[in-house]
Amino acid sequence: SQQGEEDPQALSIQEGENATMNCSYKTSINNLQWYRQNSGRGLVHLILIRSNEREKHSGRLRVTLDTSKKSSSLLITASRAADTASYFCATGINNDMRFGAGTRLTVKP
């Protein structure tokens, strides 16, 4: 069973715009991770945010975590065509990592 749910399912933007993806989860967590997957390939780790953190940055990525609302968001600023991919949040359930359905981001040049 999946733990997180991403929203929206798909997002299409122009190069240079910002993209925001949201993740909601059901149970208490120790941390939450975001991953990117290019079409049909392996996942690449983006950011891990712990439950006692509210915000984390990595380059053009900004992740927020609101444990009271059981939600997280991933913001990609100044998007590029190379950011086109699926983005997944992952949380722990029964001590193993479970993924949401993902947001498919398309960045048009």
Place this chain on the structure above:
Amino acid sequence: KAGVTQTPRYLIKTRGQQVTLSCSPISGHRSVSWYQQTPGQGLQFLFEYFSETQRNKGNFPGRFSGRQFSNSRSEMNVSTLELGDSALYLCASSLGQQTINTEAFFGQGTRLTVV
């Protein structure tokens, strides 16, 4: 440092056959997890191994099994293949005891097609 290596990359099998997939983690990583990815079900957790011990198992039938060797390499086996087992099988390794607490590194996956 070599990444996570999964072999084979592509596989076509017939219903009823069995298949073994292999995963070599990053050197020094002792935790290996397996996931099944399909368009309909998304990424589903299969199992997690640490130091040759299965720590967790997802909600899959007994036809799905796995193991981890002393060098941390892992294999998963699917017996009596069904059409619905067609999927991308992903392996991930991590440095910590539990994948959820650390960054996981994924292989490129094995694309299994059952005909």
